[in-house]
Amino acid sequence: MSPTLRNDRQLSELSTPQRNRYFYGKLMDVLHFDLEQEYLIAEQRRSNRLLLGPGVVCGLQVEVIRSGGERGLRVGPGLAIDGWGRRILVPDEVELLPLRLTDEDGVPVPDDDTPLPRQLVLSLCYRECRTGFEPALVPDPLCDGPRHSEAGRWVETYALHVHEGTADDVVRECTSDLGELLREGRIQEALCLLAADCPDPPTDPCVVLANIAVGPRGALKIAPCLPRPVVPTNRMLLQLLICLNERIEECCRHDTVLLKVGAVRLLMGNGPDVVLDSPDERRVILRGSEPLGFEAEFTGAPVDQASIAMGGSVEVLRDGTPVALPVEWPAPQRLRCAVRNALEPGAYTVTLRGERPAIMSVGQSPDDAEPLDGEAGRQWPSGDGRPGGNFHFSFQVDR
Structure with a gap:
């Protein structure tokens, strides 16, 4: 008989469970x-x-590989859980070389020499296939026809999808309602708030592994972390608790910890990002590298993100003219100011203010907050050990 087809999405939904009740003489069938x-x-x-x-x-780490004139991706072994709760096991490394778009089954589409789109998404999807064919003593005359064999096993496997687009970054934030309950010590009410909704299974259960940017000459750049959902296992949560405990010890001790600039990285859309070796270094970037903006990483005290304002506490000038860049926080202590397309050529000067209106730290009370220790020198992090002082860095974008 043909195997029963099941609805995998329905199996992960909230429905009344049913199981066999055995009794003496019960006849078992498919x-x-x-x-x-x-x-x-x-x-x-x-x-x-x-x-x-x-x-x-x-x-499931993703890296760029190259063989001859072809560029592609390598996906390492690993384990994932998709949006319908299905385990996806990748036992060995997989190479996508050359990199091509795929259909819904993960099969590369025919190569017609059309260039790859500029933005791609790499996803991991659950798949099942039948194997272990053996004789079927009672074939189904309507469904099986003249066949006299059936697959005896399901293999739980996977498919890698490559399609055009950009997956959104995973956003994990503490809502204002939840944060207020925790500040007031109302733990039970916070738990009730978190458990209020049962999420429905998504329409697309595949797991995003990375966003891929394709350069003008086919160069590949991977964004493997921010769009990738991660399962918070007990092992991970334990490590986070250890780090949070150390962080609490650092931020809550009585001596003052100043907020400083610990590193600056210029973001490139085509090629590796450029890390400034020293606070007063000036870099010249070719526009072909597609400079998008910068990231500044703060050290010491936690930064008060509400104190960051483009044109106020953060100033960007191109040839003396103010430029407004979007402000993002890819991590609690990392400020990103970048555009989607390449920056226009010119001499850029960036000021992170330690003087009013200053970038501020977070204190246990408003009186504990300190402005950025911003004076630049030859060594990271910035500052002279006293709060205040603006931090400047410059770079040049050439055609």
């Missing part, structure tokens, strides 16, 4: 054995989806 399997599969997938959530559990 439907009963399928019911037994689906009961256990559905329980596992609902638990994976609602208790852990979708994302990468471990591994």
Whole structure:
């Protein structure tokens, strides 16, 4: 008989579980054995989806590879859980060389010499295939026709999808309501707030591994972290708790910890980012490298993100004329100011203010907050050990 086709999305939804009730003399057939399997599969997938959530559990690192004149990607082994709670195991490295768009089954589309789109998304998707064919003593005359064999096993495998587009960054934030409950010590009410909704299974269950930018000459640049969902396993949470404890010890001790600039990186859309070796270094960047902006990493005291304002605490000038760049926070202590397209040629000067209106630290009370220690020298981090002073750096964009 043909195997029963199951609805994988339905197995991960909230539905009334059903399992076999055995009794002496009960006749077991395919439907009963399928019911037994689906009961256990559905329980596992609902638990994976609602208790852990979708994302990468471990591994699945993505890197650019090159062979001859061809560029592609290598995906390392690892484990993920998709949006429907299904485990996806990749046991060995996989190379996508040359890199091409794929169809919904992960099969590369025919190469017609059309250049790749400028923005690509690499996703990992769950797949099943049948194997272990063996004789079927009672073939289905309507569905199987003249066949006299059936697959005896399912193989839980995967497919790698490459399609045009850009996946959104994963955003994890503390909502104002939740933050207020925690500040007031109302833990039970905070837990009730978090447990209020049961999320529905998504339409697309695939796990995003990376965004890929394709340069003018086919060069590939990977953004593997921000768009990638990660499953917070107990191992990860323990490590985070250890680091948070150390961070609390650092930020809450009685002596003053000043907010400083610890590093500056110029963001390139085509090629590796440029890290300034010293605070007063001036770099010349060719526009062909597609300079997008900069990231500044703060050290010492935690930064008060509300104190950051383009044109105020952060000033960007091109040939003496103010330039407004979007302000983002890819990490709590890392400020990003960048555009989607390349910056126009010119001499850029960036000021991170330690004087009014200053970039401020976060204190236990408003009186504990300190402005940026910003005076630049030859060594990182910035500052002279006293709060205040503006931090400047410059770079040149040539045609």
